[in-house]
Amino acid sequence: xxxxxxxxxxxxxxxxxxxxxxxxxxxxxxxxxxxxxxxxxxxxxxxxxxxxxxxxxxxxxxxxxxxxxxxxxxxxxxxxxxxxxxxxxxxxxxxxxxxxxxxxxxxxxxxxxxxxxxxxxxxxxxxxxxxxxxxxxxxxxxxxxxxxxxxxxxxxxxxxxxxxxxxxxxxxxxxxxxxxxxxxxxxxxxxxxxxxxxxxxxxxxxxxxxxxxxxxxxxxxxxxxxxxxxxxxxxxxxxxxxxxxxxxxxxxxxxxxxxxxxxxxxxxxxxxxxxxxxxxxxxxxxxxxxxxxxxxxxxxxxxxxxxxxxxxxxxxxxxxxxxxxxxxxxxxxxxxxxxxxxxxxxxxxxxxxxx
Ligand code: ASP
Numbered sequence: 001x002x003x004x005x006x007x008x009x010x011x012x013x014x015x016x017x018x019x020x021x022x023x024x025x026x027x028x029x030x031x032x033x034x035x036x037x038x039x040x041x042x043x044x045x046x047x048x049x050x051x052x053x054x055x056x057x058x059x060x061x062x063x064x065x066x067x068x069x070x071x072x073x074x075x076x077x078x079x080x081x082x083x084x085x086x087x088x089x090x091x092x093x094x095x096x097x098x099x100x101x102x103x104x105x106x107x108x109x110x111x112x113x114x115x116x117x118x119x120x121x122x123x124x125x126x127x128x129x130x131x132x133x134x135x136x137x138x139x140x141x142x143x144x145x146x147x148x149x150x151x152x153x154x155x156x157x158x159x160x161x162x163x164x165x166x167x168x169x170x171x172x173x174x175x176x177x178x179x180x181x182x183x184x185x186x187x188x189x190x191x192x193x194x195x196x197x198x199x200x201x202x203x204x205x206x207x208x209x210x211x212x213x214x215x216x217x218x219x220x221x222x223x224x225x226x227x228x229x230x231x232x233x234x235x236x237x238x239x240x241x242x243x244x245x246x247x248x249x250x251x252x253x254x255x256x257x258x259x260x261x262x263x264x265x266x267x268x269x270x271x272x273x274x275x276x277x278x279x280x281x282x283x284x285x286x287x288x289x290x291x292x293x294x295x296x297x298x299x300x301x302x303x304x305x306x307x308x309x310x311x312x313x314x315x316x317x318x319x320x321x322x323x324x325x326x327x328x329x330x331x332x333x334x335x336x337x338x339x340x341x342x343x344x345x346x347x348x349x350x351x352x353x354x355x
Pocket of ligand 1: 045046101219220238239240241249250251252258270271272273274275277
């Protein structure tokens with residue numbers, strides 16, 4: 001009787017231990033459940049994108065890559081990945097596409113070379129990283145992320161940034177990698193234009209005719225996302241502006257101008273005439289209006305893009321995500337390549353003004 005009682009007690013004890021161990025395994029293996037909705041929004045540049053000059057074939061190429069970029073970023077967010085992973089994934093896909101003015105296919109500077117700018121900022125701790133005028137980095141957004149994570153600095157430029165890249169294990173590519181015939185012809189045409197006229201002559205080369213719908217397009221790429229932890233990240237990458245000179249750097253790598261993120265308000269990525277975006281501190285101004293005025297992300301974007309920038313005669317646009325995972329965009333040019341997936345999982349891909 002006594003021994004039966006003892007073996008029963010032993011059995012119950014072993015069962016209890018098994019339950020505790022099993023439960024621990026279950027708990028630690030279970031993915032973190034979060035109610036925080038995720039969202040992502042991207043742009044591929046704003047400017048004079050003329051619908052009547054764009055072929056159906058080119059339009060679907062743009063739409064396809066914008067869709068692929070948001071899907072890639074959103075999949076990372078849905079699986080519990082961070083917003084910075086999602087932003088880097090979406091931006092590097094666009095950097096690798098010749099359709100956009102970032103990475104491969106970026107615009108030429110006056111000397112016929114490519115100089116790239118990029119930045120990233122995370123809203124959880126206001127940490128940020130940026131690179132400017134790099135010539136041999138295949139994906140500048142990835143180097144910007146390394147500056148943010150692995151250096152005590154915020155912005156590195158030129159050969160110093162490339163030395164840092166090598167120390168971080170990046171392999172360098174030749175500047176020739178980035179050059180495309182379409183962009184070379186664009187530079188040639190701008191340099192050949194009559195200085196007395198403000199208008200570019202009609203394009204004659206077939207490649208220029210094919211892409212004439214966006215000859216004045218500025219073309220930066222950017223992404224903003226919020227992850228399941230409620231962390232917002234914004235990133236921007238660009239080749240700058242065709243025919244730029246004297247080591248010109250635009251707004252894209254300037255934190256507060258082309259890129260800004262703060263979990264308490266919003267994240268913004270901008271595209272447009274960089275000189276004005278720097279002077280108007282566009283990305284930070286929008287987040288500050290959300291934080292201090294308590295207005296919606298859409299209202300803050302519109303105040304800065306449709307009023308402040310228009311008053312300065314500056315063209316361009318922004319995309320953003322706020323702390324409640326609302327997405328919004330605003331632009332004052334004819335078009336802006338843009339796409340997003342909102343907190344309800346609803347997606348959109350747009351190029352022109354839609355009413
Ligand atoms: N903002 C970029 C720059 O000024 C250009 C662009 O958005 O396309 O460098």
